[in-house]
Amino acid sequence: MAYTSKGFSLTTSIMSAFELTTDILESRNIAADSRCMGDRIEAYRTREPTDSPHLVIQKQEGRTPERYCVPEITAAELNVDRLRTAIAEHGALLVRAMFPQSSVDTLIHATDRVVDACADSKTPNPANTYYNPPDNLSSIMPRKDRELANTRNFHCASGSAMCVEAPSVAEALLQLYEAHGLKQLMTEYLGEPPCLSVKKWVLRRSILPVSEAGWHQDGAFMGTNLNSLNMWIPLNACGAATGAPGLDVVPQRLYEIVSAEGAQFNWSVSDSLVNGEFAEIRPLMPQFNAGDAFFFDHFYLHRTQYRTDFTKLRYAVETWFFGASSFPKNQIPLAW
Numbered sequence: 001m002a003y004t005s006k007g008f009s010l011t012t013s014i015m016s017a018f019e020l021t022t023d024i025l026e027s028r029n030i031a032a033d034s035r036c037m038g039d040r041i042e043a044y045r046t047r048e049p050t051d052s053p054h055l056v057i058q059k060q061e062g063r064t065p066e067r068y069c070v071p072e073i074t075a076a077e078l079n080v081d082r083l084r085t086a087i088a089e090h091g092a093l094l095v096r097a098m099f100p101q102s103s104v105d106t107l108i109h110a111t112d113r114v115v116d117a118c119a120d121s122k123t124p125n126p127a128n129t130y131y132n133p134p135d136n137l138s139s140i141m142p143r144k145d146r147e148l149a150n151t152r153n154f155h156c157a158s159g160s161a162m163c164v165e166a167p168s169v170a171e172a173l174l175q176l177y178e179a180h181g182l183k184q185l186m187t188e189y190l191g192e193p194p195c196l197s198v199k200k201w202v203l204r205r206s207i208l209p210v211s212e213a214g215w216h217q218d219g220a221f222m223g224t225n226l227n228s229l230n231m232w233i234p235l236n237a238c239g240a241a242t243g244a245p246g247l248d249v250v251p252q253r254l255y256e257i258v259s260a261e262g263a264q265f266n267w268s269v270s271d272s273l274v275n276g277e278f279a280e281i282r283p284l285m286p287q288f289n290a291g292d293a294f295f296f297d298h299f300y301l302h303r304t305q306y307r308t309d310f311t312k313l314r315y316a317v318e319t320w321f322f323g324a325s326s327f328p329k330n331q332i333p334l335a336w
């Protein structure tokens with residue numbers, strides 16, 4: 001891909017030369033992967049974001065979409081223009097069948113193994129594909145061991161785990177994303193090479209019954225003077241009335257962080273505010289299929305789908321990408 005004064009000149013072509021199988025995953029060199037992940041984290045230890053990033057989504061005064069919805073396209077239709085237009089007009093884009101079932105099955109198995117290994121991390125275990133945290137995880141956190149322990153406890157309680165706990169899984173995911181054209185797409189979208197984040201790259205397996213997680217915009221704790229894109233990959237059918245928790249979303253492009261007044265946390269938004277302020281737009285609960293890719297940024301208002309009668313687990317991978325110079329330092333960036 002060539003970078004010219006007008007930006008990146010090639011549109012993204014989606015490739016799929018590499019698919020992730022458990023055999024491929026388990027044949028990786030776990031020591032090399034752990035070193036590599038450690039180096040990716042180290043690359044950002046002293047790096048600070050620019051104070052004045054060029055924001056890739058600019059506020060469009062007075063522009064309202066024809067209808068409030070979650071726009072959908074197929075993987076073959078995905079390119080940077082479609083992505084940027086959807087995020088600017090609707091706040092999100094749902095790409096159907098981005099990843100094939102073989103990779104999805106491998107990731108469900110990997111998520112089970114990583115989440116279980118993290119929950120059981122006090123039991124001594126030889127380093128393996130599914131658990132081998134890089135040595136610098138504690139020292140990179142601003143409050144060191146305390147912050148790492150809090151982050152791990154938070155994940156453990158919600159059935160999730162940071163991808164970097166299992167560097168071989170993380171490296172294999174990067175390979176999978178690159179094979180599907182996502183590194184190029186993110187570079188084009190963000191206007192510079194992407195980085196990822198230790199804290200916001202998460203393997204998720206829901207716990208039932210689902211507890212009421214607050215409506216939120218990730219910008220409330222990441223900051224907003226940055227460029228971001230989350231790719232949320234459901235690994236099984238979820239949302240709507242599937243019986244497995246998806247995401248509830250407010251299908252609108254927002255440019256500000258909504259007030260936390262009356263909410264449970266200082267970064268969340270109360271139910272009554274969502275139902276009052278966004279009554280006309282009406283929150284949606286889309287149906288997601290295994291291997292879809294749901295893109296949104298730090299202004300999108302959403303929550304883990306909440307109802308009391310879910311009967312099925314939901315697996316997902318959450319991966320946030322940021323500009324290499326416009327990242328939230330508090331989420332612990334790492335190089336791609």
Ligand SMILES: O=C(O)CCC(=O)C(=O)O
Nearest residue numbers: 204218230232304316318
């Ligand atoms: O997977 C979930 O339920 C929550 C995901 C989320 O909040 C996010 O990706 O920002």
